[in-house]
Amino acid sequence: MSTAYDIAIVGGGVVGCAIARELSKFTCRVCLLERELDVSLGTSCRNSGVLHSGINYKPGTLRARLAVRGNAMMDELCRDLKVKIKRIGKLTVALEKDDMPGLERIYEQGKANGAPGLEIIGPERMRSIQPDVEGIAALWSPSSSIISPYGLTIALAENAKANGVDLRLGWGVTGVEVLPEGRGFAVKNARGETVTAKLLINVAGLFAAAICEMAGIHDYHIYPCRGEYYVLDKRLDGSLRTLIYPTPNPKNPGLGIHLTPTVDGNILIGPSADYQDSPTWTGNCAPTMAQLREEGLKLLPDIRISDYIRNFAGLRAKQTPPEVGGNADFVVEDRADVPGFINVLGIESPGLTSSPAIAEMVRDMVKAHLPLLPDPSFNGVRPGSDLLFSERSPEERAAMIADDPDYGEMICRCESVSKREVLDALNNPLGAKTFVSLKYRSRVSMGRCQGGFCIPRIARLLYEEFGWKWEDFVDHSEGSRMFAGKVLNGGEH
Amino acid sequence: MLKERKCGVAVIGGGPAGLAAAISAHEVGCRDVVLIERDRLLGGILNQCIHDGFGLHRFGEAMTGPEYAQRDIDRFNELGIEAMTESMVMELKEDRTLLVSRRGEMIRLRADAVVLAMGCRERPRGALSIPGTRPSGIYTAGAAQNFVNLSNLMPGKKVCILGSGDIGLIMARRMTLEGAEVKAVFELLPYSSGLPRNIQQCLNDYGISLYLSTTVTGIVGEDRLEAVQVSKVDERRRPIPGTEQTFECDTLLLSVGLIPENELTRMAGIAIDPVTNGAVVDDDFMTSVPGIFSCGNVLHVHDLVDWVSLEAAEAGKRAAAWAKGDREGAAGIAVRHGNGVRYTMPARVSGGKDVSIAFRVGAPDRNRYLVVTADGREIVRQKRIRLHPAVMEHLTVKAADLKGCSALEVSVQ
Numbered sequence: 040m041s042t043a044y045d046i047a048i049v050g051g052g053v054v055g056c057a058i059a060r061e062l063s064k065f066t067c068r069v070c071l072l073e074r075e076l077d078v079s080l081g082t083s084c085r086n087s088g089v090l091h092s093g094i095n096y097k098p099g100t101l102r103a104r105l106a107v108r109g110n111a112m113m114d115e116l117c118r119d120l121k122v123k124i125k126r127i128g129k130l131t132v133a134l135e136k137d138d139m140p141g142l143e144r145i146y147e148q149g150k151a152n153g154a155p156g157l158e159i160i161g162p163e164r165m166r167s168i169q170p171d172v173e174g175i176a177a178l179w180s181p182s183s184s185i186i187s188p189y190g191l192t193i194a195l196a197e198n199a200k201a202n203g204v205d206l207r208l209g210w211g212v213t214g215v216e217v218l219p220e221g222r223g224f225a226v227k228n229a230r231g232e233t234v235t236a237k238l239l240i241n242v243a244g245l246f247a248a249a250i251c252e253m254a255g256i257h258d259y260h261i262y263p264c265r266g267e268y269y270v271l272d273k274r275l276d277g278s279l280r281t282l283i284y285p286t287p288n289p290k291n292p293g294l295g296i297h298l299t300p301t302v303d304g305n306i307l308i309g310p311s312a313d314y315q316d317s318p319t320w321t322g323n324c325a326p327t328m329a330q331l332r333e334e335g336l337k338l339l340p341d342i343r344i345s346d347y348i349r350n351f352a353g354l355r356a357k358q359t360p361p362e363v364g365g366n367a368d369f370v371v372e373d374r375a376d377v378p379g380f381i382n383v384l385g386i387e388s389p390g391l392t393s394s395p396a397i398a399e400m401v402r403d404m405v406k407a408h409l410p411l412l413p414d415p416s417f418n419g420v421r422p423g424s425d426l427l428f429s430e431r432s433p434e435e436r437a438a439m440i441a442d443d444p445d446y447g448e449m450i451c452r453c454e455s456v457s458k459r460e461v462l463d464a465l466n467n468p469l470g471a472k473t474f475v476s477l478k479y480r481s482r483v484s485m486g487r488c489q490g491g492f493c494i495p496r497i498a499r500l501l502y503e504e505f506g507w508k509w510e511d512f513v514d515h516s517e518g519s520r521m522f523a524g525k526v527l528n529g530g531e532h
Numbered sequence: 533m534l535k536e537r538k539c540g541v542a543v544i545g546g547g548p549a550g551l552a553a554a555i556s557a558h559e560v561g562c563r564d565v566v567l568i569e570r571d572r573l574l575g576g577i578l579n580q581c582i583h584d585g586f587g588l589h590r591f592g593e594a595m596t597g598p599e600y601a602q603r604d605i606d607r608f609n610e611l612g613i614e615a616m617t618e619s620m621v622m623e624l625k626e627d628r629t630l631l632v633s634r635r636g637e638m639i640r641l642r643a644d645a646v647v648l649a650m651g652c653r654e655r656p657r658g659a660l661s662i663p664g665t666r667p668s669g670i671y672t673a674g675a676a677q678n679f680v681n682l683s684n685l686m687p688g689k690k691v692c693i694l695g696s697g698d699i700g701l702i703m704a705r706r707m708t709l710e711g712a713e714v715k716a717v718f719e720l721l722p723y724s725s726g727l728p729r730n731i732q733q734c735l736n737d738y739g740i741s742l743y744l745s746t747t748v749t750g751i752v753g754e755d756r757l758e759a760v761q762v763s764k765v766d767e768r769r770r771p772i773p774g775t776e777q778t779f780e781c782d783t784l785l786l787s788v789g790l791i792p793e794n795e796l797t798r799m800a801g802i803a804i805d806p807v808t809n810g811a812v813v814d815d816d817f818m819t820s821v822p823g824i825f826s827c828g829n830v831l832h833v834h835d836l837v838d839w840v841s842l843e844a845a846e847a848g849k850r851a852a853a854w855a856k857g858d859r860e861g862a863a864g865i866a867v868r869h870g871n872g873v874r875y876t877m878p879a880r881v882s883g884g885k886d887v888s889i890a891f892r893v894g895a896p897d898r899n900r901y902l903v904v905t906a907d908g909r910e911i912v913r914q915k916r917i918r919l920h921p922a923v924m925e926h927l928t929v930k931a932a933d934l935k936g937c938s939a940l941e942v943s944v945q
Contacts, residue, residue: 270658319754322665325771332661345791349658351666433623433631437533437638444636449570449620453795457633474668489656494671495678498685509685514668518755521668523782526684526710 453486547576700787
């Protein structure tokens with residue numbers, strides 16, 4: 040791999056990968072630097088997975104404009120990249136008369152922002168969408184959707200790589216040297232490696248302010264704000280046919296704890312909102328977990344203890360400190376003071392929705408510095424299918440098994456993941472080899488037994504058929520080894 | 533492409549229950565038994581249970597898990613019963629049609645009778661709502677047992693164990709023998725949920741401490757596990773603030789309960805008992821769906837494999853009879869659990885034959901009577917010096933005592 044680029048992108052979250060894929064349409068030399076061992080291991084894998092319609096943002100802001108534009112781009116993008124998207128729409132519900140002015144306000148705001156298909160509907164229509172929903176009226180926003188956030192990020196990264204972007208995983212930026220006379224940047228990591236680039240695009244999420252500091256920009260501070268979730272068993276799949284949110288209440292800003300179905304058939308309870316200092320701690324706290332369970336039960340009384348299959352938490356990269364609260368607008372800027380430094384910062388919600396629109400905006404900023412020539416060999420279509428093997432009919436599965444016997448062998452029981460899908464995940468185009476990389480690509484261990492059954496089988500597969508050693512198995516990071524060694528006198532591997 | 537097949541008795545699962553059911557179905561005359569097993573080898577979870585203590589009741593000797601399994605596997609092979617290994621049942625329908633996925637082919641199997649013998653799985657961390665991070669190094673005890681005994685992989689070196697179920701106790705000893713330092717075992721309840729003999733042989737003999745009324749209330753470490761925080765709990769099992777203690781460790785093993793694996797059972801629309809999480813069955817082990825039988829740990833979690841085998845042999849026999857068309861009338865006598873009894877198995881009996889009722893008590897106790905009444909009339913009374921929820925109890929009721937009765941009740945007096 041070369042070390043001299045036209046453009047270096049710092050950060051392999053959904054926005055960084057969307058920018059990489061957008062720039063891969065042109066002949067410029069691009070690298071993406073990601074500190075973790077895979078893309079999408081930060082905020083991009085730890086959120087609700089909702090594409091927003093754009094009704095909740097102040098007209099004229101980047102959040103409003105980019106969310107509406109990004110949402111509109113998703114159908115084509117997901118079709119090309121083989122990413123599952125479900126346009127299930129959203130009901131913003133007014134429970135009582137007092138909620139009506141708030142509902143009218145977001146309806147007008149949504150119209151002003153250009154969100155498509157908005158309607159205020161009555162109880163009858165509401166119940167035709169979700170039979171048990173309560174309330175006197177609701178704003179129906181049909182473009183609100185669900186998507187796998189890591190699925191989209193991985194697909195963007197793979198397509199970017201297929202079109203020539205150098206993806207450097209495990210490449211944590213520790214220094215940015217601004218080269219004299221506008222010659223660009225020398226970017227360094229802790230191993231002493233350097234890449235140079237004419238332009239540097241900072242999409243480092245929770246670390247974006249730290250990257251700014253390295254380049255001598257002292258304008259920003261990121262306040263990590265943790266959102267915790269419960270993941271519910273697929274037993275409850277189908278309980279929610281749409282997204283249901285309460286009407287925003289000025290006394291209680293934020294969207295509040297709610298239920299979100301995922302594209303894979305789980306339901307999420309969350310997110311909470313708690314500020315913290317650490318940009319990496321994504322644990323769960325007992326009081327918040329209790330609160331999530333309580334709120335979840337209010338919204339879906341059928342939840343049983345055995346339906347809680349996992350917890351997770353994600354960190355919002357907020358610019359507003361705890362004492363201020365609320366949200367600041369996205370920062371997408373071409374820094375005049377540090378020529379060639381393009382800053383994409385403070386991308387909290389609706390960052391996932393906005394990602395392809397931010398990428399267009401950044402592309403246009405890049406054009407001011409570099410001539411962007413379309414690459415005739417660009418292929419925006421990612422091979423494969425958005426359907427999992429288990430989602431196909433018995434006849435289709437039988438035909439695929441006959442064609443490729445590995446489809447017949449089941450590795451993960453709960454999610455019905457075949458050996459073929461595990462092998463495909465293992466041979467992923469990005470070369471990511473963590474256990475989480477396998478999980479996000481194939482859904483192994485994401486079901487109700489949480490890997491009790493399949494993790495030993497996958498371990499056996501990897502050392503028997505791929506010659507892995509005990510030290511090769513990591514969960515998600517260099518330090519997260521899954522094993523501590525071999526059993527004494529226990530044979531080779 | 534979808535292959536179509538028929539058989540007399542389809543047995544789902546090739547562990548001790550499935551083997552015993554298939555063998556007995558064959559022995560009573562069913563010549564087209566098909567056993568479907570998802571692993572490469574028959575024997576199920578016994579293959580990773582290399583400790584001894586199996587077979588004391590059934591064979592009168594102490595065997596390791598693989599030795600116990602091999603006796604049944606040998607008999608199974610001797611009878612020439614068909615096993616489809618590395619095959620997973622993807623669907624089960626009420627009409628006893630199975631969709632089986634295996635290397636290279638997918639089969640639609642229509643069976644005259646089906647025996648469910650899928651066993652159970654371990655409850656994962658998610659069901660416990662343990663606060664903290666999600667580093668590597670947290671495994672269910674059974675997964676750790678698989679790594680150590682079947683794959684020669686050591687999950688860690690400094691180990692804490694949450695839950696004193698039998699697998700957790702066995703793994704405390706196993707990890708110690710492999711050179712790991714087992715720091716402690718924590719149990720939420722005021723008593724262990726493992727067999728008393730395992731407390732002695734796996735913890736006491738190795739000087740490993742068991743902390744009762746204690747649970748894990750924090751996980752520390754962003755990459756690999758670094759420590760667990762534990763707290764004492766009150767009588768309502770809530771952590772008591774101020775009792776927190778931190779144990780440095782790189783591994784946390786969970787032995788916090790077993791869940792019968794009834795995904796296929798639910799798919800077939802079979803009624804499930806909310807206490808056992810297994811099917812509701814009659815004294816022929818037949819579920820609410822005619823022709824589908826259930827036995828072993830998928831029916832209710834056992835503590836000894838010996839009882840699994842005996843129960844499954846009976847179920848296999850009944851399934852074979854059903855497949856042959858030998859069908860008795862409905863089992864009309866309800867079996868209820870009274871004072872001190874958590875559940876009974878079966879939940880209803882026919883009254884036409886002697887029946888063994890299996891059950892568990894709700895709490896440890898001493899010097900009590902186990903009593904069965906038929907419509908209020910006492911028909912069985914047996915003394916027990918010790919009662920423990922970890923130990924499955926059995927009582928036999930004579931057919932003669934069941935004549936004309938409408939309900940049985942099992943209780944602790």
